[in-house]
Amino acid sequence: xxxxxxxxxxxxxxxxxxxxxxxxxxxxxxxxxxxxxxxxxxxxxxxxxxxxxxxxxxxxxxxxxxxxxxxxxxxxxxxxxxxxxxxxxxxxxxxxxxxxxxxxxxxxxxxxxxxxxxxxxxxxxxxxxxxxxxxxxxxxxxxxxxxxxxxxxxxxxxxxxxxxxxxxxxxxxxxxxxxxxxxxxxxxxxxxxxxxxxxxxxxxxxxxxxxxxxxxxxxxxxxxxxxxxxxxxxxxxxxxxxxxxxxxxxxxxxxxxxxxxxxxxxxxxxxxxxxxxxxxxxxxxxxxxxxxxxxxxxxxxxxxxxxxxxxxxxxxxxxxxxxxxxxxxxxxxxxxxxxxxxxxxxxxxxxxxxxxxxxxxxxxxxxxxxxxxxxxxxxxxxxxxxxxxxxxxxxxxxxxxxxxxxxxxxxxxxxxxxxxxxxxxxxxxxxxxxxxxxx
Numbered sequence: 001x002x003x004x005x006x007x008x009x010x011x012x013x014x015x016x017x018x019x020x021x022x023x024x025x026x027x028x029x030x031x032x033x034x035x036x037x038x039x040x041x042x043x044x045x046x047x048x049x050x051x052x053x054x055x056x057x058x059x060x061x062x063x064x065x066x067x068x069x070x071x072x073x074x075x076x077x078x079x080x081x082x083x084x085x086x087x088x089x090x091x092x093x094x095x096x097x098x099x100x101x102x103x104x105x106x107x108x109x110x111x112x113x114x115x116x117x118x119x120x121x122x123x124x125x126x127x128x129x130x131x132x133x134x135x136x137x138x139x140x141x142x143x144x145x146x147x148x149x150x151x152x153x154x155x156x157x158x159x160x161x162x163x164x165x166x167x168x169x170x171x172x173x174x175x176x177x178x179x180x181x182x183x184x185x186x187x188x189x190x191x192x193x194x195x196x197x198x199x200x201x202x203x204x205x206x207x208x209x210x211x212x213x214x215x216x217x218x219x220x221x222x223x224x225x226x227x228x229x230x231x232x233x234x235x236x237x238x239x240x241x242x243x244x245x246x247x248x249x250x251x252x253x254x255x256x257x258x259x260x261x262x263x264x265x266x267x268x269x270x271x272x273x274x275x276x277x278x279x280x281x282x283x284x285x286x287x288x289x290x291x292x293x294x295x296x297x298x299x300x301x302x303x304x305x306x307x308x309x310x311x312x313x314x315x316x317x318x319x320x321x322x323x324x325x326x327x328x329x330x331x332x333x334x335x336x337x338x339x340x341x342x343x344x345x346x347x348x349x350x351x352x353x354x355x356x357x358x359x360x361x362x363x364x365x366x367x368x369x370x371x372x373x374x375x376x377x378x379x380x381x382x383x384x385x386x387x388x389x390x391x392x393x394x395x396x397x398x399x400x401x402x403x404x405x406x407x408x409x410x411x412x413x414x415x416x417x418x419x420x421x422x423x424x425x426x427x428x429x430x431x432x433x434x435x436x437x438x439x
Contacts, residue, residue, distance in 0.1 A: 043354075043375075044395060045120040045138040046085025046432040051379020051393030053352030055338025056297025058234035058285030061224060063389075063436050064122035067136035067170050070234045070285070071182030072222035074132035074172040077124050083436035087118040091428045093145070093369050095404060097421040100152050103411030104419060109151035112369060113144065113428075130174040132182075139165040141188070141278055143368055153366045154197035154205065155416035156314055156406050160367035162276070164190035168220070178227070184220040186238070188278065189213070192245040194367070196314035198254065201414045206253035210272055210313045216241040218278070230289035240307065241278035246271050249313070258317050258414075265320065274311055279304040283334070293342045297352075301334035305359040312367050317414040327365050332357045336375075343380075350379040350393065363405040369423050371402045377430075390435045399426030 043054035047065040060066070061073025064083040091113040100106070120138035127133060142163030149158065165188065172182030191213045198206035218241035226232040248271045254262065262268050283301040290296055308329050338352030358372040379393025401422045409415025 042118075042140050044087065044089070044118070044430045044432070045140055046087035046118060047083065047120060047434050048350055048379060048381060048391055048393060050087070050395045050430050050432050051350035051352065051377045051391075052297070052338040052340075053336055053354040053375040053377035053395060054334075055299055055336040055352035055354065056285055056287050057299045057301075057336070058222070058236045058283045059224065059232050059287040060285070060297060061232070061234070061287075064124045064134065065120070065136070067122045067124065067134045067168055067184065068120070068138050068140070068166070070222040070224060070236045070283075071134075071168075071170045071184045071220055072172050072180040072224040073234065074124050074134050074170065074182060075130065075174040075180040075224070077132065077438075078126055079438050080123070080125050081436065081438040082121070082123045083434060084121045085119055085432055085434035087430060087432035088115065089118060089428055089430050090115050091426075093399075093423055093426050095151075095153070095366070095369075095421055096424045097152060097419055099418070099420045101410055101418040104152040104417045105150055107148050107151040109147035109153065109366075112147050112366075116144065132172045134168075134170045134172075136168040136170065136184075137165060138168075139163075141165070142190070143370070145367060145369060147366070149197075152417070152419045153404075153406060155199050155408070155411065157194065157196050157312055157365075157367040158207070159193065159195040160312075161191065161193040164188055170220075172222070178225055180224040180226075182222040182224075184222075186218040186220055186241060188216045188218070188241050188243070190216060190243050192243075192274065192276075194313040196312070198251075198258070198315045199317045199411055199414055199416065200253070200255060200258060201317075203255055204253060206251060206255070208313060208315055209250045209252075210245070210247050210274065211250070212245040212247040212274075214243055214245055216243045216278065232287050234283075234285045234287075236281075236283045236285075238281040238283075240280040240304070243276045243278065245274040245276070248272070258315075258320065262315070262320055267315075267320065272313070274313075276309050277307045279308055295340040297338045297340070299334060299336040299354070303332045303334070303359070305329040305331050308359075312365060314416065316408065316416055318409045327368070328361045329359050330361050332359045338377075346383045348381050350377070350381070352377045358402075360402075363403040363420075364423070366404055366406065369402065369404070370399055370426070372400060374398045374400075387439065388435070388437045390433070392431075392433045394432075395430040397428040397430070399423070399428070401425060 066073030381391025
């Protein structure tokens, strides 16, 4: 270690060790319950950004969650501060079939995504007026779907899980009275678990499962420019995080000629490599304090989904040459606007509106039944004292009615079958509460 940095490390270790341990344990518990599901890249981590529909994401910098939204914003925080958030999410994601091929039955799969918990925790430390250190843990990326066992699309997917979160050790430095820069290491532990039914003519369905846990690494860079005490602009870049999942597939109920064919091709014994990339993201945000009561904010963002690389794991019994099917994606745009209104001395009201364009081309995959999204958020927070604040917020996400159109050889002939329809009126409701303090 550089000799000049030793006093920093020593001072930081003695004064902040207890707070770090508490934050890590609390956030680790949250992530073990299940990170973000239903979407893939989530802005909702339980903090005030939920009520703002993410507006002002990279420029607000009003609390420790700026570790996640724009690490450079830590330079605006004094002393030591911490924040913890809990979030509950309910989703309605149901298929309305229009056409169903023979041999698939009539089960529409039920609600593929229902209730799940989420949360986050953050801590920031001021080594000096200009140098800030921090850490954050948040469930911010993934998707979890689970259909009924006998649903019409079981030969394409029965369950699909990609979930995890980010651990963000961070540093920020104020260059002068206008410019601040920051850097975070993004450590992402992730789990992949996919299950699909296998069509076995004359017998009960079999199943194939791929399950593996890995860790990916990336970096987040933030810049904050303060034009005046009332106006600031933030620019953030989140690098791509490469994830490699390797597992030997687990087959159950595999019998008859298909079992012999799969063994002969080596598909039952060879490990499967699945490469997925958490997309890189660029976000430009602005914040303006219009007067003592009202603040306006907004975002413009871009995400590189063409490099995602996700695949579905299933078996085409009539042509069992591979376990994986690639899904095409396209890059997306994000826009958001929001407002803060100071109702009186202790209370502040937040509201926001955001839109994200579709990341799947055409019809969606039943393993990722989401696409474009419109978000509407509202929230409030109360300053209980000069150092303690609590808040609550909610957000409604409208996913529209994306089409689904899976085409394959008839199930009565041993194939995966064909069905089409739409996920009518998809929505998600986020409800969260958070608390933060300084010391």
